[in-house]
Amino acid sequence: MKANYKLSNVLGTVYRQGNIVFTPDGNSVLSPVGNRVSVFDLVNNKSFTFPFENRKNIAAIALSPDSNVLISIDEDGRALLVNYRRRVVLHHFNFHRPVKAVKFSPDGKYIAVTHDSHVQVWRTPNHLVREFAPFVLHRTYTGHHDEVLSIEWSPDSKYMCFITTSRDMTARLFTLDPLEGFRPKTFAGHRDAIVAAYFSSDGDHIYTVSRDGAVFTWKAKTPEDMGDSDDEQPGESSKSTLDANKIANTRWGVSKRHYFNQAHTKVVCATFHAPSSMLVVGFSTGVFGLWELPAFTNIHTLSISNEKISSVAINPSGEWLAFGAKKLGQLLVWEWQSESYVLKQQGHFFDMNALAYSGDGQHIATGGDDGKVKVWNTTSGFCFVTFAEHSAAVSAVEFARGGQQVLYSASLDGTVRAFDLVRYRNFRVFTSPQPVQFSCLAVDPSGEVVAAGSTDSFEVFLWSVQTGKLLDVLAGHEGPVSSLAFEPGGGNVLASGSWDKSIRLWNVFARSRNVEPFQLNSDVLSVAFRPDGKELAAATLDGQITFFDVAQGKQTTIIEGRKDISGGRKADDRVSAANNASGKSFNSLAYTADGRCLLAGGNSKYVVLYDVQEGVMLKKFQISENLSLDGTEEFLDSRRVNDAGINVDLIDDRGDESDLQDRLENYNTLPGAQRGDLSKRRYRPEARTKCIRFAPTGRAWAAASTEGLLIYSVDDNVAFDPFDLDIELTPQSIISVLSNKEFLKALVMAFRLNESPLISRVYESIPSRDIRFIAKALPVVYLERMLRFIADRMDQNSPHLEFELTWARAILGAHGRVLRDRSMEYASVLRGLQKGLGEFETVVAKLCDQNTSTLQYLIDQSRMRANQEHVSDITMTS
Incomplete structure (x- = not known):
């Protein structure tokens, strides 16, 4: 089995x-998710996450104007310079101070970075050349007396300058290079910290926005104003500014003062679209507004969130606005002209507890502590439906098997709910005679029975899906039921694991209730059947994984997993990570599709893959390297310990926040909860995995972790194997072979070179009459790549509909036996091909529906013409 x-x-x-950033083409938006960066393609409705990780949560990101270089900076000021197109890290750099804002110059040659009360400008490193010291400091700018909050470059690309804003209630104008007789301009007069400052497109106006809701418009002073000013510089012309650098040589003065007049709110973020002179402002109450400057005309005001808007961005065309709400974990893209959402996504407010794959692997359902059930599309990465009927935390979710579009969820509110994924409604609610909290869930393979285990009554409840009535109550456990699993084969056997250190196998359709439990040495946390139903795996609190032969009812083997899952030192631990294995155990198990391997995850930063037959660890996956989470460090950093011997990560510094709402914000007050406890000096979320599941194809698995829902997959397209290459294999030689009409040879050569444009050219050059013969002669080693290529073409809405269908039919007809015998290996490719064929069917059906009237008209006309000809023949005969 592949483990890569x-x-x-x-x-x-x-x-x-x-901060949220739009790409220069305006089609995608970049959003920081913890210590990673996700990209949401708004046009193609897809998303992906960069593979790199910062050391801590990201504080600021910036993308170069040519989309070649991305820089991401974490909370400590450590930066990664990334090749955006190839998604690889080029350089690491440390700014040694927390960074509030980072901005590329309009020509992309410089990077301006805030450095506490200073501003540093660095030359942009070359993304094509590996350099020993890529970051070269151009200049450091001083003058502010408090922390710098934002940077904005002027539109002048010849003599560049930039304006900065600070908490000291001033803005300052600096030039990139020294100018003779120039002193940095100071813009004062605001009564609160200035959030942002912007240049107009023609450079005649400068706008400053403060937290208290004031907008000042600055423009060139009149000669009378300049004569009265005490700041007149000797030798400087007062009548006209120099055309070479108009912005730097202008004497700026306040022209107008405007106010938003939003009661009981503060300005949190702002952005400006210079071509349309449109100012977008986000407030702490979740309201945003659009104003046209310099007239300060209110275009639009709308409340889009219940919490404050943390970041706002506008695409280059000025059509789409992107908003991020930190507290809700919400990302919105709003088209203000049509007043409609382009994108509206929100994660779980609290931790994610459970996940489940659908039968075809296209969807993933998740349940969280916020009581919501969300369904995600694995291809696009977007959530397309949210169910909020539960009033307490969701503990388990399961899809119905056998192709049924039904999703089940169990919750601590004492209900099990069934959701229809066709009409998106809750059509059934299952409850117990006495209110209990449900901790686990299992669905019969036939989809007729659903079972749930309770934490307080120690019983397992069975309901009929058709009638909603309670069928049976299975009693016998002496502790909370932690896990349930139906036998995959017949589905007659239900396995239940409990904290009473036992596993019970129930024959749910038999009359007898005589059950002999399997006794273990510790509390059972999770149980899982092998896909053939002949073996049962159980994870216990002592870190062991125990395997049982179901037919013979005996224990077969044990895997000691405590040392494998141990790792990561918490901030308040008194021992090293290597010696701290206490509390380390697996709380979720998942078999691979072939049953050879077992995936296990728990209260650790590691997820472990085991070979079941050999009982050895194959690979260990680290779900996060984020040092903002507790339990990711291996060793104690003495630099994080103060003179009193206290770890600075444990010191509560929330009282130092500038915003009152941030100082008052509390995360959780429930005692004993791991996601936050105000009795501690400071709360840090812990890196752990609550649930893991394998995709039905076996080529991907998902983990519900502290960082979110992590998808790991085997991507063969990323790896490039040059084994079949030789010095004579070039694009020119392939085109030469293609010109000689040696289509099969050209296709194989193109696959070896692995250049997509070249493969497309050869593919489209093959005549339709030769497709069947070439498909039959295609080597089996290139079969998967050929099918994947066809599926990708279908997914991209190829205009050559008949051509793609001909190829798909020829490949399936010629190699059907191989595909059947190696169905597991080709499962993901065949599912992609099936999806493409389904989309083609939809397109054809839609086209036929649109042309029904036209076709009916043509048929009627042909009938009328036939009738007329028949009548004329009869007339001539008579």
Whole structure:
């Protein structure tokens, strides 16, 4: 089995903190999710997450104007310079101070970065050349007396200058290079911290926005004003500014003062679209507004969130606005002209507890502590439906098997609910005679029976899906029921694990209730059947995984997993990570599709893949390297310990926040909860995995973790194997072979070179009459790549509909036996092909529906013409 799974996407988390950035083409938006960056393609409705990770949560990101270089900076000021197109890290750099804002110059040659009360401008490193010291400091600018909040470059590309804003209630204008007789301009007069400052497109106006809701418009002073000013510089012309650098040589003065007049609110973020002179402002009450400057005309005001808007961005065309709400984890893209959402995504407000794959692997359902059930599309990465009927935390979710579009969820509110995924409604609610909290869930393979285990009555309840009535109550456990699993084969056997250190196998359709439990040495946390139903795996609190032969009812083997899952030192631990294995155990198990391997995850930063037959660990996956989470460090950093011997990460510094709402904000007051406890000096979320599941194809698995829903998959397209290459294999040689009409040879050569444009050219050059013969002669080693290529073409809405269908039919007809015998290997490719064929069917059906009237008209006309000809023949005969 392949174990080279790599992170492909992060679902369930769309925004955490920091600034949101649009790409220069305006089609995609970049959003920080913890210590990673996700990209949402708004045109193609897809998303992906970059594979790199910052050391801590990202505080600021910036993308170069040519979309080649991305820089992401974490809370400590450590930066990663990334090749945006190839998604690889080029350089690491440390700014040594927390960074509030980072901005590329209009020509992309410089990067301006806030450095506490200073501003540093660095030369942009070359993204094509590996350099020993890529970051070269151009200049450091001083003058502010408090922390700098924002940077904005002027539109002048010849003599560039930039304006900065600060908490000291002033803005300052600096030039990139020294100018003779120039002193930095100071813009004062605001009564609160200035959030942002912007230049107009023609450079005649400068706008400053403060937290108290004031907007000042600055423009060139008149000669009378300049004569009265005490700041007149000797030798400077007072009649006209120099055309070479108009902005730097202008004497600026306040022209107008405007106010938003939003009661009981503060300005949190703002952005400006210079071509249309439109100012977008986000407030702490979740309201945003659009104003046209310099007239300060209110265009639009709308409340889009219940919490404050943390970041706002506008695309280059000025049509779409992107908003991020930190507290809700919400990302919105709003088209203000049509007043409609382009994108509206929100993750779980609290931790994610459970997940489940649909039967076809296209959807993932998640349940969280916020009581919501969300369904995500694995291809696009977007959530397309949210069910909020539960009034307490969701503990388990399961899809119905056998192709039924039904989703079940169990909750601590004492209900099990069934959701219809066709009409998106809750059509059935299952309850117990006495109110209990349900901790686990299992669905019969036939879809007729649903079972749920309770934490307080220690019983397992069975309901009929058709009638909603309670069928049976299985009693016998002496502790909370932690896990349930139906036998995959017949479905007659239900396995239940409990904290009473036992596993019970129930024959739910038999009359007898005589059950002999399997006794273990510790509390059972999770049980899982092998896909053939002949083996049962159980994870216990002592870190062991125990395997049982179901037919013979005996224990077969044990895997000691405590040392494998141990790792990561918490901030208040007194021992090293290597010696701290206490509390480390697996709380979720998942078999691979072939049953050879077992995936296990728990209260640790690691997820472990085991070979069941050999009982050995194959690979260990680290779900996060984010040092903002507790339990990710291996060793104690002595630099984080103060003179009193206290770890600075444990010191509560929330009282130092500038915003009153941030100082009053509390995360959780429930005692004993791991996601937050105000009795501690400071709360840090812990890196752990609550649930893991394998995709039905076996080529991907998902983990519900502290960072969100992590998707790991085997991507063969990323790896490039040059084994079949030789010095004579070039694009020119392939085109030469293609010109000689040696189509099969050209296609194989194109696959070896692995250049997509070249493969498309050869593919489209093959005549339709030769497709069947070439498909039959295609080597089996290229069969998967050929099917994947056809599926990708279908997914891209190819205009050559008949051509793609001909190829798909020829490949399936010629190699059907191979595809059947190796169905597991080709499962993901065949599902992609099936999806493409379904989309083609939809397109054809839609086209036929649109042309029904035209076709009916043509048929009627042909009938009328036939009738007329028949009448004329009769007339001539008579």
